Amino acid sequence: MKKNIPTIRDVAAAAGVSTATISKFINGTQRFSPAVEARIAEVIGQMGYRSNPLAQSMITGKTKTVGLSVLDVTNPHFTSIVKGANRVAQAHGYTVLLVDTEENPGREQALLEALSRRVDGLIIFSRMPDSELEWLAGLDKPLVFFGRLPRMTLPTVASDDHRGAYMMTRHLVTLGHKRFAYMGFSKSRRDEERMGGVKECLAAHGLELTVYDAAAPSAQEGERLCSEMMLGAGHPDALVCYNDLMALGFMKAAQSLGFRIPADISVAGVDNIVYGNYTSPPLTTVDLHSERMGVAAMEKLLDTIAGRPTEPFTLIEPQLILRGSTANRN
């Protein structure tokens, strides 16, 4: 099974030319006499030679590869981003190397460090504290970050979470809801923005907000927090969740506790993951345009790599998606 992988030297020898010639031929850097080209092509063909990208990268400093690091490949929001990024990268001849960091946040730095040296640029979705963000710049690679940064030192792509949450809340207020709850995930950088949007809107209408905090942005946590929220004295009549996953979990648990959605409580999520379509009732949500975020981030990265000028900050506008999980109380 140990086929000796041929090197450029083997090929050169077999074809009776120099390694430089092979190199130039492979990369199309230069043309040669038909006789030589034919010979080279033939030898390469029968030896099954492929240039070693590592050696190639080491000298050119280019890998035609970009890294994309996400928090959880299991979350549809992130996989949509991946889809978008992938499409753009492929169109430009780049390969995307995906890394899932959530399994072990402690290893994130090591992971990114390792990845950064193997790619031409990085797109990062991270929960890293701002202090460590400095460190990212030290990687000395073109880099695009997801989310709003306090001091915008890195090129970023972000959704307008505050606005999305505000819009959703505004809608629910208009529908006549009075007792609001927000199921958040405070470990996320964006939780604050979303909760802020909800609060700001409620404040403007003189309404209160009860906040619940999940340990993970998952359906399971949504289920877990449900009984706490619904079985106290006077449950809320409108719930905005940090994301759709949590909303899905909540709805299931609420329904199995005997509550009707949206009759007893309106539920809304954020992300517009595709599975929100398949629940009963289907989930009202805020579309953050995940895929478009992936596209924008990859375009920005590729521009940076190519030395093209780019906007340092792209904000993607949210959009309300109204479905059956919210009702009119007027």
Place this chain on the structure above:
Amino acid sequence: MKKNIPTIRDVAAAAGVSTATISKFINGTQRFSPAVEARIAEVIGQMGYRSNPLAQSMITGKTKTVGLSVLDVTNPHFTSIVKGANRVAQAHGYTVLLVDTEENPGREQALLEALSRRVDGLIIFSRMPDSELEWLAGLDKPLVFFGRLPRMTLPTVASDDHRGAYMMTRHLVTLGHKRFAYMGFSKSRRDEERMGGVKECLAAHGLELTVYDAAAPSAQEGERLCSEMMLGAGHPDALVCYNDLMALGFMKAAQSLGFRIPADISVAGVDNIVYGNYTSPPLTTVDLHSERMGVAAMEKLLDTIAGRPTEPFTLIEPQLILRGSTANRN
């Protein structure tokens, strides 16, 4: 922004030792006098030196990195596999580089080719025709393949799809269903096995099967095929889908056409994706133990890389998950 990344030579010079010493120190290959070690550590620290993994890999031939190629990161079945594989890899100090091939099957070979030279081994989920499988072996890398192979030339991990489908069908027959339909996805290697399981069971009970074929293993296709299946003369009373995604789509479409599930038709999927829990009714399915498959594949790969002996073939047993989308007709 252009920090000159320090090389081993810079460090050696600054520390007043040779590059060889630095190299050995970094890799812990050898110990040195406390004085020297302290000096080196200090210099490395303040220069922020990190060895270049490319150069390192080029010479050692090891990357401490493995590639995992999946058909669609958007499909929960695959992301579960990723989770499992990731966990094992990290536990062994390996980094997983994930690649999504479905966007462009035509580019799959190029993608794998590129990836293979950058990693110590590969785990591949592919729709590649058997003829091209040969080519994979030619990559000359430790490699684990998902699915049953005709001529088992590669180490593989597979679910027992035939058995799972048989079990599910058996259960539906026992429940008293008479008119069976199978919604397949013939482009997949596993479709045949699943359909075979269904057919074999039905044949044993003298029952017929109507087959529908989807263009993609997606919820959207499930929705699309629904009207065709349900609005003809005499619709089926039991449907087994190639996967849960298709089942989800079908259920939604059927319900919006006014059918009740499972009263009018029992629906079952395969994969046991988490979202099957959040539909109404929740989806009956066959758990293929995706995550366990990822674990098994990664263990097998790591064993191969380390030169440890391994079973060439691992079969993961399926398990029936009974939920509300199937009913008793007796």
Place this chain on the structure above:
DNA sequence: CTGAAAGCGCTAACAG
């Protein structure tokens, strides 16, 4: 204990 030197596989001037 420490260093000199020979490359890994490939590209990039620079000659011819």
Place this chain on the structure above:
DNA sequence: CTGTTAGCGCTTTCAG
């Protein structure tokens, strides 16, 4: 058109 000659940044004998 084609070849020579330096390395890229690092590891690894092999001496000292």
